[in-house]
Amino acid sequence: MLIIPTQIAERLATGELIAAIAQELESNEVLMLAWMNKQALLNTIETRRATYWSRSRNSLWIKGESSGNFQEVSEISYDCDGDAILLKVKQSGSACHTGEKSCFHNEVALS
């Protein structure tokens, strides 16, 4: 039986999406942030492959399904107010569709 923590389940039941951070298991590098609905989270727990909800395509999105750059999920934790989860993953290839390893490859200039 798959168990979604109550706090998360209640949010998802309202149709709200939760934020999902993917962090590389070995390096601790933050690779990307995407979104999950209930089905995406259930699929992720069940298959151990990160599955998100694509807000632009309005559909489930198995990360790597088209690129081959799957994310194998080792650990999942969730935060104290239940609106975000953290996935520790083994990333095949690069996480970003641009070919960069991480989607966070653009810096904001600090004065």
Added chain:
Amino acid sequence: MLIIPTQIAERLATGELIAAIAQELESNEVLMLAWMNKQALLNTIETRRATYWSRSRNSLWIKGESSGNFQEVSEISYDCDGDAILLKVKQSGSACHTGEKSCFHNEVALS
């Protein structure tokens, strides 16, 4: 002059909030996820102290203002679709209001 990248600025101009991940500079531990509007991001860039938008209180929230657990921001990057930013921070005390270092201290059981 403070510069917000165009992609981020366009989202914020619509009233959409962006997700902000705080990651500890030295350990790379992910500490928390919160939300920012334009003013929160501008304050963060200007003061180098992480400032968020509290969705529950509907107000600006200088992290640490009441607890003393400020986040000194060393680097900011943003992701390829401009809906999330990553802050590298030096965390005073603990990030979580529960006293845990990170807000992500609850695990989801994987079968």
